[in-house]
Amino acid sequence: MKTTLRFITPGQALRLLSIQRVLIRHGLDEIVFATHLFRPVRFLFYLLPWNWFRRSQASRAERMRMALEDLGPIYVKFGQLLSTRGDLLPQDMAAEFSRLQDHVPPFPGDQARAIIEQALGGRLEDHFHEFDDTPLASASIAQVHAAVCHDGRRVIVKVVRPGIGRTIRRDLGLIWILAQLAEKYAPGGHFMRPTNVVREFERTIWNELDLLREAASASQLRRNFIDSDVLYVPEVHWDLSHHDVLVMERISGIPVRDVEALEAAGMDLKWLAEAGIEAFFTMVFRDSFFHADMHPGNIFVSHPEADKPPRFILVDFGIMSSLSEYDQRYLAENFLAFLDRDYQRVAELHVESGWVPPYTRVDEFEFAIRSVCEPLLDRPMREISIGDLLLRLFQTARQFNMEILPQLLLLQKTLVNVEGLGRSLYADVDLWQTARPLLDSWMNERLGVRGLYKSTKRNLPLWIDRLPSLPNKAIHVLERLHENRLQMEMRSDQLDDIKREIRRHSQRTIYAVSGSVFVLAAAVIFGLDSQPAMFAGIPAIAWLLGLGGLGLLFVSLRE
Known part of the structure; x- marks a missing residue:
């Protein structure tokens, strides 16, 4: 759903005044007066009474984070998205925005009951034997309640917040207007293209609002790992799910951030760290479908049993992403080329994949990559952050007009989370050493003899089906070419x-x-x-x- 607003409505005007008050309270009006639009009247900044007193000693990044938290859940989520754009934001600001969390007061249980009854029809007691009015968790888009079905299944019920659609439309409209102004008047605004960031945010937040979409994502990930000994995905109860209500199996486990509890349960933390990394790279390269919000709050570890090893349990499937086979291949080749310090190959891959324009000089791009990567790769492998490496690469590639794809940014953000998770469990975990066998195996599967065989086997029925008509089509093209009647249609x-x-x-x-x-x-x-x-x-x-x-x-x- 796309929001395009040309005029500010009265409600948005009032909201804009409240935003202005929050910015002033956190001393951020200095940023507004520093823009090209207001620079001629910058002297007014010093005439405002609230600037005569001592300002907050917090850094600009901290003040911006606190302002977003005060502005409400939509702005918090926007800040969380911006935290993934380290290729655009200063490093301190991206790091500060990554600390943003949804701290939203819960809405009353009777409102949750009303939403469930309207979505599923009938009374709530017709669908659930027990329902806890006190939510287990409350976030900006929805909150979660515990319930028990009539057949004894223990479930969680995720319910969309009442009126959240109206709030999203209002705040998105203002964010669009601010982004358009920033693009026009802020230094470097045209290059940073903030409207593209807002467009991505708009798509993401409307997708999160559709709980059936989240249910479909959870079901797909569950099928991918149904036989896994490392990762478990809760089951979706489709008969009780709706656009505004999602019912899933209730899981029991130890939060992955509780390292003391994991140690007390006798967990092998080194194995856990490596298993988590392997599970993520399996999502990316085997299935091309990965959980893109793998912060510690969304990951649990199952309690160990006598006949089963512990497994990671994922929750919250609102943000998922995928890579095309084309991107998978070039990403894997890039990682391996980095490990071998073959920077020329890295530069060539960026040109071949279309990530940078075809007119890019490979030698210049290679030199830029070398200057960025050598200081990082000169350290022991276990100290090298693959997320930081990707981020620095994106920042360098932007100088060569590389358009960073949203799925690559989500991948980079998730890699940072996975690395942080692995090193919180086992400080000496080597992500590169853990991931390399998976990358080598994937490359052999796709590019080796086995990959050629699988590709041929997959495409052979299509080739056979089209083979009888191929000679006629070839003769037709040659005749039109001979008669100068062949036309080419180009679209862009x-x-x-x-x-x-x-x-x-x-x-x-x-x-x-x-x-x-x-x-x-x-x-x-x-x-x-x-x-x-x-x-x-x-x-x-x-x-x-x-x-x-x-x-x-x-x-x-x-x-």
């Missing part, structure tokens, strides 16, 4: 813009010709001394020229 936004520009110039030319013809016709009517052939009292040549001009004008308007 830039070509469409060029066509429109040519059409405008063509129309102007036609208007000029038409006007000239009309003038000439008038000259014939009023300026001829001889007696030409007449029709209805007007020279015939004037009729011809006039009708010709009208015809040209009609054709131009039809264009």
